[in-house]
Amino acid sequence: MKPPKRLQPLIAEGLVDEVIGQLMSGKEATVYIVRCGEEIRCAKVYKDARQRSFRKSASYQEGRKVKNSRQARAMEKGSRYGRQMQEEAWQSAEVDALYRLAAAGVRVPQPSLCHEGVLLMELVTDAEGNPAPRLNDIELTEAQALEFHAELLNQVVRMLCAGIIHGDLSEYNILVGANGPVIIDLPQAVDAAGNSNAGAMLERDVANLAAYFSRFAPQLAASDYGREIWRLYLAGCLSPETELTGRIVIDEHVADVGAVLEEVKSALLDEERRRLYRAG
Secondary structure, X not given: OOOOHHHHHHHHOOOOOEEEEEEEEOOOEEEEEEEEOOEEEEEEEEOOHHHOOOOOOHHHHOOOOOOOHHHHHHHHHOOHHHHHHHHHHHHHXXXXXXXXXXXXXXXXXOEEEEEOOEEEEEOOEOOOOOEOOEHHHOOOOHHHHHHHHHHHHHHHHHHHHOOEXXXXXXXXXXXXXOOEEEEOOOOOOEEOOOOOOHHHHHHHHHHHHHHHHOOXXXXXXXXXXXXXXXXXXXXXXXXXXXXXXXXXXOOOOOOOHHHHHHHHHHHHHHHHHHHHHHHO
């Protein structure tokens, strides 16, 4: 096929030898199958910001670091330079996340390089060596649904232990590779420790998994893995080996408001005494 315009610089520089065909097109990018020497890879070509339907909400960008204060100010003002920097940060977030997650043992495509809005990475294949289908495109038995759900929960936990939350996880950005589910599409990934919306995003990702797999395994509909995982994370008790139950224990004890107020009053009086002592 005729090489797309965005891929021509990579061909000219010898990074890509041949564009075999288009694999898929989504709200963020178009993905092509390419040949790089003896290897078959995929090239994710990010769409221009004006062509995309995914809104880069401030809730996703909170906590992301930029190179310097000039870039941060430009991004806040929304200048032309700032929009360019915002676009680069949006793309580099996926590359950084892929490298971190691959190192943490999470099933993601292995990245190769990112060059002028094109991300070269591993082509995920099925057992026959064909491009892996999306989870949404295959039929599952109840046993397969339970198995995949458990595997993906472990991947979500591994991601969180590496400090990353997908933020938009669903059956549409999970591939079913030869060795199991593979998580893709991470430009909106958020920092678990630096984003005040992280807990809500983690719970939403996990709820999306439960909603999809409950079509095949109805017992998953009543699970509450999201809140369980987040509580364990906040308590410093989460690891990839943590056994999850899908249930949380609600503390139904009535708080002694009077006792709390007395504690506050006592603390205020102690502080006032210290202030008067220092003033005297």
